[in-house]
Amino acid sequence: MPDPISVNGTANQKKAEIMQLMQKGRQISRTPMPTQEKLERRANFKEVNSGYSPIQAMLEASRCYLCPKAPCVLGCPVNIDIPAFLTLIALGDFKGALRKIKESNSLPAVCGRVCPQEEQCEKVCVLTKKFKSVAIGHLERFVADYEMQSGEIEVPELPPPTGKKVAIIGSGPAGLTVAGDLAKLGHAVTVLEAFHVAGGVLMYGIPEFRLPKGIVQREITYLKKLKVEFRPNTLVGRTVTIPELFEQGYDAVFIGTGAGLPQFMNIPGENYNGVYSANEFLTRVNLMKAYDFPHYDTPVLKGEKVAVIGGGNTALDAIRSALRLGAKQAMIVYRRSEAEMPGRKEEYEHAQEEGINFNFLTAPKRILGNPDGWVTGLECQKMELGEADESGRRRPIPIPGSEFILPVDIVIIAIGTTANPVVPKTTPGLSTNKWGYILADPETGATNIPGVFAGGDIVTGSATVILAAGAGKKAAVAIHSYLGNLEKSTELLRENQKQIQG
Amino acid sequence: MPKILEKITLAPKIHQLRFCVPELVKKALPGQFVILRANEYGERIPMSIAQMDKKKGILTIVVLEVGKSTALLGSLKTGDEISDLLGPLGNPTEMKLFGTVVCVGGGIGIAPLYTLIEGFKSLGNKIITIIGAKTKESVIKEEELRKISDRVLVTTDDGSYGIKGFVTDALKELLKNEKIDLVMAVGPVLMMKAVSQMTKAYNLKTWVSLNPIMIDGTGMCGGCRVLIDGKNKFACVDGPDFEASLVDFDNLIQRQKCYLQQEKTAYARSNQR
Ligand SMILES: Cc1cc2nc3c(=O)[nH]c(=O)nc-3n(C[C@H](O)[C@H](O)[C@H](O)COP(=O)(O)OP(=O)(O)OC[C@H]3O[C@@H](n4cnc5c(N)ncnc54)[C@H](O)[C@@H]3O)c2cc1C
Ligand SMILES: Cc1cc2nc3c(=O)[nH]c(=O)nc-3n(C[C@H](O)[C@H](O)[C@H](O)COP(=O)(O)OP(=O)(O)OC[C@H]3O[C@@H](n4cnc5c(N)ncnc54)[C@H](O)[C@@H]3O)c2cc1C
Ligand code: FES
Numbered sequence: 001m002p003d004p005i006s007v008n009g010t011a012n013q014k015k016a017e018i019m020q021l022m023q024k025g026r027q028i029s030r031t032p033m034p035t036q037e038k039l040e041r042r043a044n045f046k047e048v049n050s051g052y053s054p055i056q057a058m059l060e061a062s063r064c065y066l067c068p069k070a071p072c073v074l075g076c077p078v079n080i081d082i083p084a085f086l087t088l089i090a091l092g093d094f095k096g097a098l099r100k101i102k103e104s105n106s107l108p109a110v111c112g113r114v115c116p117q118e119e120q121c122e123k124v125c126v127l128t129k130k131f132k133s134v135a136i137g138h139l140e141r142f143v144a145d146y147e148m149q150s151g152e153i154e155v156p157e158l159p160p161p162t163g164k165k166v167a168i169i170g171s172g173p174a175g176l177t178v179a180g181d182l183a184k185l186g187h188a189v190t191v192l193e194a195f196h197v198a199g200g201v202l203m204y205g206i207p208e209f210r211l212p213k214g215i216v217q218r219e220i221t222y223l224k225k226l227k228v229e230f231r232p233n234t235l236v237g238r239t240v241t242i243p244e245l246f247e248q249g250y251d252a253v254f255i256g257t258g259a260g261l262p263q264f265m266n267i268p269g270e271n272y273n274g275v276y277s278a279n280e281f282l283t284r285v286n287l288m289k290a291y292d293f294p295h296y297d298t299p300v301l302k303g304e305k306v307a308v309i310g311g312g313n314t315a316l317d318a319i320r321s322a323l324r325l326g327a328k329q330a331m332i333v334y335r336r337s338e339a340e341m342p343g344r345k346e347e348y349e350h351a352q353e354e355g356i357n358f359n360f361l362t363a364p365k366r367i368l369g370n371p372d373g374w375v376t377g378l379e380c381q382k383m384e385l386g387e388a389d390e391s392g393r394r395r396p397i398p399i400p401g402s403e404f405i406l407p408v409d410i411v412i413i414a415i416g417t418t419a420n421p422v423v424p425k426t427t428p429g430l431s432t433n434k435w436g437y438i439l440a441d442p443e444t445g446a447t448n449i450p451g452v453f454a455g456g457d458i459v460t461g462s463a464t465v466i467l468a469a470g471a472g473k474k475a476a477v478a479i480h481s482y483l484g485n486l487e488k489s490t491e492l493l494r495e496n497q498k499q500i501q502g
Numbered sequence: 503m504p505k506i507l508e509k510i511t512l513a514p515k516i517h518q519l520r521f522c523v524p525e526l527v528k529k530a531l532p533g534q535f536v537i538l539r540a541n542e543y544g545e546r547i548p549m550s551i552a553q554m555d556k557k558k559g560i561l562t563i564v565v566l567e568v569g570k571s572t573a574l575l576g577s578l579k580t581g582d583e584i585s586d587l588l589g590p591l592g593n594p595t596e597m598k599l600f601g602t603v604v605c606v607g608g609g610i611g612i613a614p615l616y617t618l619i620e621g622f623k624s625l626g627n628k629i630i631t632i633i634g635a636k637t638k639e640s641v642i643k644e645e646e647l648r649k650i651s652d653r654v655l656v657t658t659d660d661g662s663y664g665i666k667g668f669v670t671d672a673l674k675e676l677l678k679n680e681k682i683d684l685v686m687a688v689g690p691v692l693m694m695k696a697v698s699q700m701t702k703a704y705n706l707k708t709w710v711s712l713n714p715i716m717i718d719g720t721g722m723c724g725g726c727r728v729l730i731d732g733k734n735k736f737a738c739v740d741g742p743d744f745e746a747s748l749v750d751f752d753n754l755i756q757r758q759k760c761y762l763q764q765e766k767t768a769y770a771r772s773n774q775r
Contacts, residue, residue: 194720196539196546196586233588235720239526260722264734271729271753273760280723288545288717294771297545297571298717299764373756420721422739 018090022066030132031060038353045208045291045324048350049113049138054094057142061089063127064134071124072136078470080104082121082136089139095154098143106180107173107469109148109215110202112141115466118345148218155225159186164483167192167250169236169423172200173465174256174456176219177472178479183226185480190250191223192234195287200258202465204287205279207317209324210347213286237426242452251486252451252479255438256472259457261418265309269367270413274301274375278310278318278414285321303410305329307378309364310414311336313343316351318412323354331357331406333364335383335396361385361396365403367411378406417462427452437461445475446482453479503583504538507560512642515567516610517576518552524559526589532621533595533614533711533743536563537719539586540578545571548716548738550614550688551590561587564613564642570768591719592742595709597621601683602628604676605651606669606697608689609635612643614711618686619650628652630680632672634693638663670696677704684709687746691755698746708746712737714754715761729753 034050035041041048052060064086072082080101088097101108117123117137125133147153164187168175171193179189197203199216224230234240242253262277264270281300284290288298306322308315311334323330332351334341337360341348352358361383368377382402385394419436431439431448438447438454445453455471457463508520526536535550553562567576578584595618603622607615612633619629631651635641636659648654655672656664665672669689676682677700685708687697694710701708714726714737721739728737729750735741 194588195718196588233586235588235591238590239529239588260720262722262724264724264727266734270734271727271757273757277724280717280725283717283723293764294768296543297768299761299768301760373753373759422720 015091018062019066019087022062022064022087022090028059028063030063030135031056031138033135033138035350041209042323042354043326045321047212048209051145052138052142054092054146057089057094057139057146058092060135061086061139064090065126067126071126072121072134075121075124076104077120077464077466078104078473080121080140085143086134086136086139089143094143094146097139098147099154101140101143104473105466105469106177106473107219107465108140109144110173110211110219111466111469112137112139112144113211113215114206114344114464116344116464120466148215153218153222153225155222156184158184158226161188162186162483162487164188164252164486165190165250166252166254166479166483167245168254168256169242170194170200170256170258170456170458171198171220171230172256172258172456172468173202174258174468174472174475175200175254176223177469178254178256178453178455178476179228180223180226181473181476182479183223183228185476187480187483188227188229190229190231192236192240193230193232194235196232197287198230198232200256204283205314205317207282207286207321209320210317235422237422242423242427242430246451251483252453254445254472254475254479255423255447255452255454255458256456256468257420257423257458258468259417259437259462260420262413263416263418264413265364265415267364267366269369269375272367272369272375273373274303274369274410275367276301276410276412278308278314278412279417281318281412282314282321285325291321291325300325301410302326303408305331305406305408306410306412307331307333307406307408308412308414309333310416311341311343312414312416313347314416315412315414316343316347316356318414319356320347320351320354322410322412323356327410329357329408330355331359331408333359333362333378333380333406335361335363336393337361337385340393359406363396363398364411368405375409375411376407378408378411380404380406419458419461423458435461441478442471443474444478445471446478451482451486453482503585504587505583506578506580509578509580509582511576512564513640515576516564516640516642517567518562518564518613519575519578521561521563521587522559523561523587526587527554527556527559527561530554530561530590531594532597532617534590534592535719535742536561536587536589537591537716538563538575538584538588540571540574540584542585544574544585546586546717546719547571547575548591548713548719550711551617552613553616564610566610569765570772573769573772588719592738593740595621595686595711595743597625599625600627600707602630602681603684603686604630604632604673604682606632606673606685606687606689606693607634608669608687608693609640611687611689611693611711612641612647614688616643616646616650618688619647622686623650630676630682631655632657632669632676634658634669634672634689636660668696669693670700673697673700677701677706682706685746687711691751691758694746694749695751695755698749698751702747709743710746710749711742712744712749712754713742714757728757
């Protein structure tokens with residue numbers, strides 16, 4: 001398709017003008033993201049951010065200096081050509097910008113919303129020192145949404161089928177990326193997912209108010225248009241095993257099963273009614289739509305006073321969900337300080353605006369309950385920061401005698417997750433590390449078993465959507481070449497057999 | 503979408519549903535369960551595998567109506583479809599030659615005994631089956647179980663059929679007179695607790711199949727956690743079978759009551775429709 005901007009001379013002039021303007025660098029402030037009013041959004045699950053208008057997007061994109069070094073590209077875990085897509089937005093070529101992003105990232109509508117940009121591309125933007133960085137994430141989201149709203153999703157023409165079959169286990173960002181890339185190369189791709197819907201954490205973990213489920217499902221619909229087959233309700237290891245998949249004729253397998261096993265704290269009182277893992281709470285609320293109970297059948301306990309233990313994205317998602325379910329007091333209990341919070345900055349700011357209470361340097365010791373087994377409180381202890389630990393963060397140390405009780409009726413534990421053992425346990429010979437994560441080549445995703453690849457949280461431990469998607473991209477390239485070699489070797493084999501027979 | 507091949511009402515509020523799901527049935531073993539969802543608004547509800555026909559790929563479950571979701575399943579007819587069916591889940595029951603195995607089923611827990619007995623029997627175990635129900639009309643599967651057990655004892659709470667009393671009353675007699683190597687109990691938590699207390703006194707190996715509230719059934723939520731020997735285990739992936747003497751039954755009873763209030767709302771609402 002010809003670039004609409006370059007078809008005639010006047011457009012060319014205009015393009016040059018805008019690029020000149022960008023290079024000069026104009027000192028306009030970052031365009032704020034329009035949001036739902038804070039008091040209103042506390043009571044609903046609708047998306048907080050409403051997105052830029054085309055004019056806002058063009059204005060914001062033109063803030064980019066087109067600086068020669070483009071540190072943002074290196075700051076991006078998948079090295080999206082950011083200056084190029086920003087230029088295209090500034091020029092009004094939104095679809096071109098989206099195509100540019102999709103060269104490196106298949107999930108722009110998702111990543112534009114959930115990437116920790118302030119730690120990646122936007123952190124190193126040269127504008128960050130003097131002004132605020134270009135809103136790269138908001139712009140990524142804008143072009144993806146623009147295409148969806150225009151209703152015409154570009155589906156690339158598929159090459160003739162290669163005759164090779166690939167099974168993808170798990171439909172989180174890693175699995176979805178591999179599926180899309182391999183389908184576009186003509187391979188027959190089947191995605192096996194344990195849950196009844198595809199999407200992984202994007203569906204069951206990250207709430208509607210941050211990532212509308214319709215957006216995730218549109219990505220799935222797009223993959224279906226690429227002829228990717230989805231098989232929900234399939235727990236690999238139980239319904240079918242990896243060796244059986246090979247017997248069924250699959251030529252390669254990709255494992256993208258995530259790090260879904262919730263951790264508890266092993267403190268007294270964790271089995272009272274009203275204590276949840278964040279995974280359970282969020283699955284009930286997001287995947288099973290308990291916020292719309294009894295219209296949907298799955299219930300969730302709604303607390304008056306809710307405490308979430310932890311300080312990451314998951315903790316923030318849980319507490320903000322509890323607030324929206326009607327909690328009068330919603331608090332975070334985090335054993336480190338504000339500076340060590342690992343979550344996205346925008347979510348922290350939004351949570352503060354919404355009135356979430358933050359108890360920093362506070363560690364839970366025990367959950368209290370009544371004789372019927374219901375939570376009544378959380379005993380905590382104040383902490384102070386000591387020496388830095390192996391993660392480089394200062395280690396919290398308990399202050400003796402500083403115990404106090406927070407009266408609460410719901411406690412949600414969001415202190416992290418570990419590897420789900422089902423696949424490794426049922427795949428003889430598959431190598432894992434001592435924590436149960438699958439050992440895979442970081443460049444190719446290849447595991448120790450030929451034809452079996454892995455990527456995403458099941459390899460790295462809980463990380464980010466873009467890292468999982470990036471691992472999927474690399475694995476897709478490696479799987480494609482593996483299948484090509486497979487082709488060559490079977491041809492060779494056939495030749496050999498012919499010669500022997502002949 | 504899985505289609506109901508056949509639905510039969512076995513007793514008041516107890517229904518048997520059959521599905522043709524060859525891939526699932528091929529892998530299924532005694533003691534495992536499935537999770538199903540009736541429609542797009544539905545809960546994910548766990549159901550034990552009651553019977554499986556490996557040749558034809560047919561799965562049988564037996565549902566007792568206790569609330570909204572099970573009542574909804576009970577209202578479905580032969581030919582209707584449900585939206586989701588996942589399995590087999592959980593660890594299969596450990597099957598080997600023990601000697602004499604007593605299989606105890608209470609209420610809806612009678613249904614999954616069939617595959618368990620079949621399994622134990624095929625390995626040469628002698629099977630004594632005890633089944634108990636509230637009243638005569640809720641005794642299910644008696645004939646089928648008689649065919650594959652060496653002996654079957656039936657109890658009813660009201661004495662309208664068989665021995666008057668609970669399954670533990672029949673078990674008490676057996677314990678006095680028989681050399682027993684294993685007791686396998688499936689049913690309401692209170693029943694499993696009573697069985698456990700009784701066999702503990704004899705230091706007799708006893709397994710129970712636990713039924714906490716579940717969601718995913720794959721180990722990712724921890725909602726199904728049960729206290730086993732003071733430590734949390736996830737019943738869906740570490741169980742559902744556990745050594746009875748190690749189980750904290752009272753905690754399980756408490757946790758099963760988590761949504762009592764909401765369950766009432768849901769049920770009342772579904773009855774209005
Ligand atoms: C609440 C929450 C909020 C988060 N917020 C952010 C954020 O704002 N930004 C960000 O970048 N990251 C965020 N993350 C992290 C991010 O979501 C993950 O790093 C990412 O989803 C990992 O992708 P994945 O493809 O490896 O696996 P997952 O997304 O975990 O998907 C794995 C899929 O595999 C399925 N599966 C597992 N085992 C099997 C099996 N045996 N057979 C079949 N299917 C199986 C699972 O059901 C699941 O659908 C958040 C995570 C959580 C939990
Ligand atoms: C491993 C396992 C095997 C089971 N096998 C069978 C079976 O073969 N036949 C059968 O009829 N029932 C079986 N159950 C119980 C069945 O899943 C519940 O009765 C059903 O989910 C109740 O749903 P409801 O909406 O009808 O009732 P509700 O009104 O929601 O609940 C009634 C009671 O059922 C229990 N319950 C509720 N939700 C769940 C849930 N998601 N998981 C487990 N228990 C719940 C609670 O104790 C509750 O108080 C099994 C449960 C487990 C965990
Ligand atoms: S049901 Fe979720 S972990 Fe067992």
